[in-house]
Amino acid sequence: xxxxxxxxxxxxxxxxxxxxxxxxxxxxxxxxxxxxxxxxxxxxxxxxxxxxxxxxxxxxxxxxxxxxxxxxxxxxxxxxxxxxxxxxxxxxxxxxxxxxxxxxxxxxxxxxxxxxxxxxxxxxxxxxxxxxxxxxxxxxxxxxxxxxxxxxxxxxxxxxxxxxxxxxxxxxxxxxxxxxxxxxxxxxxxxxxxxxxxxxxxxxxxxxxxxxxxxxxxxxxxxxxxxxxxxxxxxxxxxxxxxxxxxxxxxxxxxxxxxxxxxxxxxxxxxxxxxxxxxxxxxxxxxxxxxxxxxxxxxxxxxxxxxxxxxxxxxxxxxxx
DNA sequence: CGTGGTCAAGCGGTA
DNA sequence: TACCGCTTGACCACG
Numbered sequence: 001x002x003x004x005x006x007x008x009x010x011x012x013x014x015x016x017x018x019x020x021x022x023x024x025x026x027x028x029x030x031x032x033x034x035x036x037x038x039x040x041x042x043x044x045x046x047x048x049x050x051x052x053x054x055x056x057x058x059x060x061x062x063x064x065x066x067x068x069x070x071x072x073x074x075x076x077x078x079x080x081x082x083x084x085x086x087x088x089x090x091x092x093x094x095x096x097x098x099x100x101x102x103x104x105x106x107x108x109x110x111x112x113x114x115x116x117x118x119x120x121x122x123x124x125x126x127x128x129x130x131x132x133x134x135x136x137x138x139x140x141x142x143x144x145x146x147x148x149x150x151x152x153x154x155x156x157x158x159x160x161x162x163x164x165x166x167x168x169x170x171x172x173x174x175x176x177x178x179x180x181x182x183x184x185x186x187x188x189x190x191x192x193x194x195x196x197x198x199x200x201x202x203x204x205x206x207x208x209x210x211x212x213x214x215x216x217x218x219x220x221x222x223x224x225x226x227x228x229x230x231x232x233x234x235x236x237x238x239x240x241x242x243x244x245x246x247x248x249x250x251x252x253x254x255x256x257x258x259x260x261x262x263x264x265x266x267x268x269x270x271x272x273x274x275x276x277x278x279x280x281x282x283x284x285x286x287x288x289x290x291x292x293x294x295x296x297x298x299x300x301x302x303x304x305x306x307x308x309x310x311x312x313x314x315x316x317x318x319x320x321x
Numbered sequence: 322c323g324t325g326g327t328c329a330a331g332c333g334g335t336a
Numbered sequence: 337t338a339c340c341g342c343t344t345g346a347c348c349a350c351g
Contacts, residue, residue, distance in 0.1 A: 011345085019345075021346070022346070023329090023345080024347090025328050026328085027328065027329085028328085073344090115330075117330045117331055117332095119331075119332090159332055160332085161332090193333080260342095325348105325349100325350090326349085327346100327349095328344105328348100330343100332342090333340105333342090
């Protein structure tokens with residue numbers, strides 16, 4: 001038996017006017033004559049984003065959802081060079097504290113997935129440094145919300161740079177330049193173009209990083225279709241984590257556009273996967289990555305209800321027998 | 322008011 | 337080497 005808890009990404013299609021990713025582009029920022037006023041506007045946007053996050057968290061609790069990925073665009077231009085020295089955390093401290101109080105009352109697993117410009121295996125010092133700055137921002141937000149930062153940020157391995165093996169070794173080399181308090185935040189995910197499950201496991205085992213297995217990516221890109229062979233290794237990377245194992249679930253948009261995410265999750269494919277891992281872990285958190293966000297989660301729960309080996313626990317979790 | 326074009330970023334593929 | 341598409345939601349200028 002395995003308990004499955006489902007989560008979704010960043011925003012709800014059911015809540016109106018509740019974006020956590022409002023923004024101001026850098027081009028727009030530069031055009032504004034009064035810099036102080038421009039920064040105040042950035043702060044208003046950031047406050048609105050974090051406030052909307054709290055609304056999302058309340059929505060999640062109302063629907064039994066205990067697993068959620070926060071938007072990485074909460075603070076527009078937070079890590080832009082032109083805004084160096086801007087104390088963005090100070091301007092949203094109250095809103096972050098509100099989230100902290102909420103999370104003290106209602107348990108929820110909160111994650112980030114910094115965007116794919118965070119590259120820890122780049123040979124370019126500027127890109128590595130910019131990545132570190134972005135990770136610091138994520139850490140500031142987590143600690144600001146009272147969330148222990150360990151294993152909260154999912155990253156991809158990075159660029160292949162025409163030589164996957166060298167690129168993997170570069171990751172190991174660069175890892176030494178990443179501050180320990182940022183290292184501990186990180187999980188690594190197999191991607192759909194460059195680094196397979198096997199590549200990613202190599203790094204995860206060597207550097208003691210939990211792996212986030214993405215089943216869809218694996219189907220799109222692998223050097224050994226048989227993921228089951230390595231499943232025990234995946235589970236083992238979570239041995240030293242305070243959090244249960246987690247993975248990513250999405251479905252191909254179409255056979256022609258296989259790598260793109262579909263609106264909803266193919267329940268048959270999901271069940272087939274779960275039946276294979278059933279019993280290998282007592283609990284697993286599954287991040288639903290679908291265009292229709294929380295609606296995809298709700299639809300999936302409805303479909304699973306009819307399965308003989310599925311026992312519904314609440315609105316977003318179930319047991320598979 | 323609705324909407325096509327624009328914005329950011331770095332990689333990867335093509336010419 | 338230079339460009340474009342990818343990806344994402346939001347914003348903006350236009351009609």
